[in-house]
Amino acid sequence: MSLLEVNDLTVRYGDSAVVDSVSFVVNRGESVGIVGESGSGKSQTALSILGLLPGNATVTGSIRFDGQELADKTDQQLDAIRAMSIGIVFQDPMQALNPYLRVGQQLRQILLQHELANGAEADEKVKKMLGRVGLPDPERQFHAFPHELSGGMRQRVMIASAIICEPDLLIADEPTTALDVTVQAQILDLLEELRDDTALLLITHDLGIVAGRCERLLVFDGGRLVESGATTSIFSSPENAHTEKLLAAALRTDRGEIRAAANGKTVLGVDNASVSYRDKSKERLVAVTDVSLSLREAETLAIVGESGSGKSSLVRGLLGLIPMRAGRVVYAGESLEGPVQFRSAAQRRDLQLIFQDPASALNPQMRVQTIVGEPLLVHEAAMSADARKESVASILNKVGLDESYLRRFPHQLSGGQAQRVAIARALILEPRILICDEAVAALDGSVREQVLELLNDVQRDTGLSIIFISHDLAVVRSVSHRVAVMYLGQLVEVAETASLFSRPRHPYTRALIDASPIPDPRVAPASAPLKGEVPSLLTPPTGCVFHPRCVFAQEDCSKKQPGLRRFGGSRVSCHRADELEL
């Protein structure tokens, strides 16, 4: 008998089935991955196992766990199974943990509820668990509120809550999607290490995560289970067309085409830029320190780094959206004024921006036609309404949306369509430079591919220069000519894409590459290459900012700032760049 047997499971909201006749099993101790794009029904399936779907969902079919039928149990009856036999880790620990309760209290409540421990004994158990999931100083974290912990630490607390009752099955629903890659690697390692003989059902959109970590895979598409089998055989010989499509869209950091360096003339230069903020307690927080970069015509320059590395602050500073504390921006031979409102109309139209989340970047009360045409009202005030409409239609056409989209509202668009609209709005003024801030991070693999291709086409046709901010190294590898790596507000390495990936010179670059999961079961996942997390900008480390996390750090590294040095075509900020073989 299998641990979990799901038979003919269907989940409906009204008339539409979001999970449609799905059947699968999970054996004791086995690790099974569920992969699929957004809306494929993978999370709905997971939630239905624990009876956690909202009240308006109707569930039919059978869910047998350890011989018991769960599908017809009441909420109260399921409470005995929850946490005790099946634990679950959710995606975003900021939302999934109660912000009003101390961490220790939230965990202790689980033990009290299931009568596993009481009083001081429960506190002890919780602290031990916090230690096991790798929280430093469990005594102190026991009394911390979730917002006082970093994202990675919060997810460790979430994992602690899922395994504290030692369940037989652990469900992890996109457990690392909200985290940085280096932290993602740590969390995946932790799951692997702690689960022992607990079965794991790992739900993700990222084939790289399941490739090295799950024995079997279930591929979901549009609510249906379209393929299942051993991970290795699915990757080597997929039988379903959708699986093939998913595999084809999965980018990897170790192979695939790389774009040759762009040789155009320089269009934009950033000299010694620094950006700082004042936080709530009025302390100065330096987000970007002394960064110099240049961008060539028809070049895509990627900026990569973990959250808090200053990549978004840098581009906001150069766009004039936030003040720069020092440094200057030179565009087309002219120095750009600081605040954007002091720049000339021509300068403003030449630099455009696209954001990560298209749904919140488009005004929900405006039709696509108005959204895309709005920049023309400012920059081409003399244009007639008909001419404007025509140029909106033609730019939409270019991004692959026909005229039927003109009258739609943003909520009537899919994620990919909405991002195309955002791109159309940015491109309608024919800018010279486009800044993409995590512009494809929220998109599914196949849609991402289309959007990247679109940007590529525009670049080829118009010579557009692109600054591409991303945390995803596989994407960066496929789109960029050059890459700038940032850490804690500083530039640590700038190199052409080919040499950056084949011979990274900064230990941090190496760690980022290693932390990116490779969608190939034949490549063993590297265990987390970096310990710890990005330190606070309020108290940056002395010397080389990376030294506390660097495995190659020597005594000197904590005392002296390395500064950028040239190595061939690259610039690297590391004391040991010339001796390390990374």
Add this chain to the structure above:
Amino acid sequence: MLRYTLHRLLGAIPTLLLVIVLAFLMVHAAPGGPFDAERALPPEVAANIEAAYHLDEPLAKQLGRYVSGLLRGDLGPSFRYRDYTVAELIGTGFPLSLKIGLLAILLALMVGISSGTVAALRQGSMLDRIVMSFAMTGISIPVFVVAPVLVLLLAVKLQWLPAGWSGAPGAAKYILPVITLALPQIAYIARLTRASMIDVLGRDFIRTARAQGLGTKTIIRVHALKPAMLPVLSYMGPAIAAILTGSVVVEEVFGIPGLGQFFVRGALNRDYTLVLGIVIFYATLIIALNLIVDILYGVIDPRVRNE
């Protein structure tokens, strides 16, 4: 926290000053004066009295005199209750008003929060609809209608409860005034609780708690109640203000010798200092209570503490 409190206290000074000046001007702008009677006083006598109370001076000078008295903590003498200062009258009336007001707030919180929570848990059910229609009715009908209707029904017709205050025995006389005062607040708090409870129950961390098998009772008690109470807490400032103003009507209807009655009499009699004194007293009270509410907010929500 201390800095924040001090900051807020300083910020209250201009508000209070504005209240004083506006109230002073409005009281003096009202037609008639404290010593107008049905039969006019002889002009010499009137002039003497006015001089004694400085009413013959220019308005600006009177205001200055009044404010300088306030700074010394002196609310002045009552114009109509001879031999009493305003402070003494407030001291006489306020304890009773406070007692009735506190009872009303407690009743409103208990009934409002529990019925709102029940309605939220059974969203869309018959029970939910009944609670919400009661709440809507409670909000729509003003105190001066509710009070006489309750008296007519429960005191005059059914004779369960005493209709008035003086002579009525023990605790029974509190029941009708407290209910009358609490009713609209019960209604409002129930609606607030229901809406915020529904919002909180839809958050991800409640799903996490369900996934941990905590069960509805524990989830409400441990996870949901605290965040769901934040809007109710913010409403406490306005609620207390509403109860204070409501008590003016209720005390008049039930004949309760509280501060509200002094207020009404004071206004009818053009007892300038008494009306002003009570207005300033209430304003200070409301500002102080709102400050306490804000501080409590930080106690419940750890994220706003260090802002």
